[in-house]
Amino acid sequence: MSIALTQLVQQINAWLDIEQFKDYCPNGLQVEGRATVRRVVTGVTASQALIDQAIATQADAILVHHGYFWKGEPAPLTGYKGRRIKSLMQADISLLAYHLPLDEHPLWGNNQQLAIKMGWQVQGSMAGESWQYGLHGCLPKPLSAGQFADALTQRLGQPPLHLAGHQRPLKRIAWCTGAAHGGLLRAAELGVDAYVTGEASEQSLHLARELGVDFFAAGHHATERGGVQTLGQEIAQKMGLDVEFIDLPNPV
Known part of the structure; x- marks a missing residue:
């Protein structure tokens, strides 16, 4: 067709x-x-x-x-x-x-698809006066930082960079895919235990420690595969087109 x-x-x-x-x-x-x-x-x-x-x-x-x-x-x-x-x-x-x-769509967006892939429970948007993108929610059960990093590795195919901000178990989290290290400040305002994005910056380490929020950089590419994949599947189903997702590995 x-x-x-x-x-x-x-x-x-x-x-x-x-x-x-x-x-x-x-x-x-x-x-x-x-x-x-x-x-x-x-x-x-x-x-x-x-x-x-x-x-x-x-x-x-x-x-x-x-x-x-x-x-x-x-x-x-x-x-x-x-x-x-x-x-x-x-x-x-x-x-x-x-x-x-494609980041923010409530069904096919990268942030929503990351939550689905990881099994996170979405509770709302990160949007506020200081930040406009991403989601926040909670894990099905509390995890240590190591267990959480292992889950990211297994489901995204590469180990995340973990910058520790505290020693407590992780339950409440926020996330914004891609290059969104600046969302860490908004994550701290929301009172979460951990923030997940694609990339870190030099200041991410200092902010994680000073704000008391664990920071995980899970890969820009790795966190943003879900949106375009899911949209492609929708196009194939609704329009009858031949659609193929080509994943070119990228550690960044």
């Missing part, structure tokens, strides 16, 4: 309600290819390796979480950026990218 590219883009835009987000990049269609779509490749980041695999599998469109044209980056299509765009256009492949809308 195939559908019009415009129909695919309009439907995903509507599902993710992209107009409500003020993002760091454009959400939706970033590079326009052929007018009809039968096969879609999904992935976390629109790297050259993902594009090459999409071309090899004769995809009509690529759907990612991390696309192009970020605020503050150079505009010229030169170097690696130019090569990526050239590869897409020569192969007549469209690129669709969804950043914050």
Whole structure:
């Protein structure tokens, strides 16, 4: 089965309600290819390796979480950026990218999907005056920091960086996937025992200790695979398209 590219883009835009987000990049269609779509490749980041695999599998469109044209980056299509765009256009492949809308969606979002994968019980949003993204909740049962790190390793496929902030068991947690080390301050305001994100910064260690919150950096890529995978499954089921998730391992 195939559908019009415009129909695919309009439907995903509507599902993710992209107009409500003020993002760091454009959400939706970033590079326009052929007018009809039968096969879609999904992935976390629109790297050259993902594009090459999409071309090899004769995809009509690529759907990612991390696309192009970020605020503050150079505009010229030169170097690696130019090569990526050239590869897409020569192969007549469209690129669709969804950043914050795919982090925050209540069903398919990265934060919700991480909770499902880990078995965490969602109690609410992290949003407040100082921070707008992520979720908070609790574990099914209290765990030591070591047990919690082991669970992350088993389910995400790589060991997290653990920065200890206390010695008590972990019960209440907050999380925000990707590069969200700044959410640690909001996590402390919520009174949780641990905060999980993708990446750490130099100040994360000091804040964890001073705020009394255990910090876990579980991998930017590892924590953000769930959203695009689940959205791809929805596209396959609802639109009848051939959708394949290609996971390119990334320790960061």
